[in-house]
Amino acid sequence: MSKRKMPLRKKLLIAGAVVLAVLVLLTGAFFWYVSDYYRAEDVALAVLSGEDGITVQDDLTILSPSTPTDTAIIFYPGAKVEAQAYLPLLDQIRQTGVTCILVEMPFNMAIFDSNAAEEVMEQFPEVEHWYIAGHSMGGAMASQFAANHPDEVDGLILLGAYIYGDYSPADTLTVYGSLNQSVEDKLDYTENVVEIEGGNHAQFGNYGPQKGDAPATISAEEQQKQTVEAIEEFIGSRSAA
Known part of the structure; x- marks a missing residue:
């Protein structure tokens, strides 16, 4: 049957x-x-309520210096990190005379909007010199944007990240902590590379310890201070060229 x-x-x-x-x-x-x-720590969130010159516009937080400038940094956060965690760092950078624009990414992951910088640039036509920066995966996506739009940016700034894509190390500042071995192992260039002794991966932001990250032997304040100094020198040298 x-x-x-x-x-x-x-x-x-x-x-x-x-x-x-x-x-x-x-x-x-x-x-x-x-x-x-x-999540961003309280010290990071306090920047929003305690400073003039900081505005929130949809998914952007704009940190403006006290005097007008034609130079700005677009910042992509690290993966699964609340964007506001980078406010203490960016607040220090803007005090060097550079506008900082922090992008809040979909699902806190820059991989879902790696071209966010294009829309940012359209909103600020007064800016003549654009730098794109990012931490960790945010740095990788910033690097990808710079590689795909080399004529639109003056330079690339990577924190705890390395060049991803075809972009010149001569136009890139790479900053990493000496305890962030995974980044050091991937670097195949030496130009414009700054190693922060005792720094780790997470302390470019203020979001607490990160899984798999070595404990830093310096404070987050010190790591960010040295980062700001490196960024100021990098932008300054390019402005003078």
């Missing part, structure tokens, strides 16, 4: 149900993953 074949419609319904179940599981896993991110 032959087996009765399952109707095609029923097969399609079962297949559709399986696909839907897989999609639901994957979607749930994704949102679980991105919801577990590093």
Whole structure:
């Protein structure tokens, strides 16, 4: 006696149900993953309430220096790090006379909007000299943007990251902590590289210890101070050229 074949419609319904179940599981896993991110510490959030010259405009936080400038830095945060964690660093940079524009990324991951800088540039036509910067994955995406738009940026600034894509080390400042071995192992260039002795991966921002990161032997304040000095020197040398 032959087996009765399952109707095609029923097969399609079962297949559709399986696909839907897989999609639901994957979607749930994704949102679980991105919801577990590093929050900005109170010292970072305090910058928003305690300083003049800082404005929030949709997904941008603009930190303006006390005097007008034609130079600005667009900053991409590290993966799964709340953007506001970088406010203490950027607040110090803007005090050197450079506008800083912090981009809040979708799901706190720059990989989902690596070209965000294009829209930022359109909103600030008065800026003549653009630098794009980022930390960790944010640095990788900033590097990718610079490589794809070399005529639109004056330089690239990487923190705890290395050049990703075809962009010249001569136009790049790379800053990393001496305890961030994973970055040091990937560097295949030496030009404009600054190693901060005792620094680690996380302390470019203020979001607490990061999983897998070595404890720093210097404070976050000291690591950020040296970072600001390196950035000021890098931009200054290019402005004078």
